Amino acid sequence: MPRRPYHHGHLREALLQGAVRAIAELGPAAFTLREVARRAGVSHNAPYRHFRDKDALLAAVAAQGFRELTRAMREAGERQSKALDKLKQSGLAYVAFAVRRPEHFTVMFDAPVRSSKDPEYVQASQEAFNTLVNYIRNSQEEGQLPAGDTLERALYAWSLVHGIAKLAVAGRFPFRTKAAMLKFAKFAIDESVMGA
């Protein structure tokens, strides 16, 4: 009889996954370290061997989310040829990610301040932003966006898709399907570059 062994084996991954599920079910506020430990079938103190504290676990979830977000944005961009289309599609991918992984998205941007010191978190989030900046710069160089302050334009684009994503996750839009949601996002993104 192979009773449950003393060592879990993949506890770190199990905790990350369990945390995401717990947040999905109970909301990020009611999220509990002990509950996550319970789900992993492990004592209430085992998580401390893998994460300094609760914030560290959340920071890890957030970092994981940023990596997936970056990947989704790049994949969406790679399917296009024109720089401006790359930008638009990666913006759509941003919104789609938020809708697809609302728990990650919430933790990524509403994480306690302490998390934002975590180097893994910082690096992963900057990489996502850099992806956006590159698409903007390319669009400018190809003359599909007005030249000028690239950073300012990037923050503008980020603001728009972030706002859509936030309001969507918060359930403040009247759309009932993800398709309707993304259709609106496309409208907004197109509208935002109409002057171009």
Next chain:
Amino acid sequence: MPRRPYHHGHLREALLQGAVRAIAELGPAAFTLREVARRAGVSHNAPYRHFRDKDALLAAVAAQGFRELTRAMREAGERQSKALDKLKQSGLAYVAFAVRRPEHFTVMFDAPVRSSKDPEYVQASQEAFNTLVNYIRNSQEEGQLPAGDTLERALYAWSLVHGIAKLAVAGRFPFRTKAAMLKFAKFAIDESVMGA
């Protein structure tokens, strides 16, 4: 010697105010009912005479925030004559409010789901949105914005200012002063209606 009387007198207001201050200092996560009670110089159970539970207090803070936001948007709009200028200025006021009252803004939009049932909260938040919709409709009627789905345009405008506000509050912008912050907001808002 007028020792502290048994009844506080304005406990409800004191709790609301104390909650805002506590959130400002400790963050909305570390926010504690007992701590708020302590600051009001009252026992840990007194708040329950004024708010059903912790969520109800937060919902009240959020509702208060929505009322102030609505007022700020209307005042900003009233100073303009053209409908489109009213819209733009109220958008700026949205961002300015978030920067001025980050605790309120956070509670308003990241509140636990339970709060969103509170009728006071629901009404106050709809009123804020209606203000925006009206400015959009007027701009369309005056031909300063393309005709078409008014709701869709309103959600677009809301998404933009909300995204700016959220990212600003989360400290994700490189601006060091509120003035620089608002200058960027103005740029973004102008840019978003360039096609008009």
Next chain:
DNA sequence: GAAACAATGTGGACACTGCCAACATTATAG
């Protein structure tokens, strides 16, 4: 292979939380 050591998991404790119940004090209505 055994012994030392590091990694990982456990149980118990502490201060703290949100909330419930019972009781105390004060204001107000009849």
Next chain:
DNA sequence: CTATAATGTTGGCAGTGTCCACATTGTTTC
């Protein structure tokens, strides 16, 4: 003036995050 409602207090309970000491298992070194 007295019943009753409104408001505040003390005490308690289960549950939380985190610290500590200890148990078990992997890994390295001779």
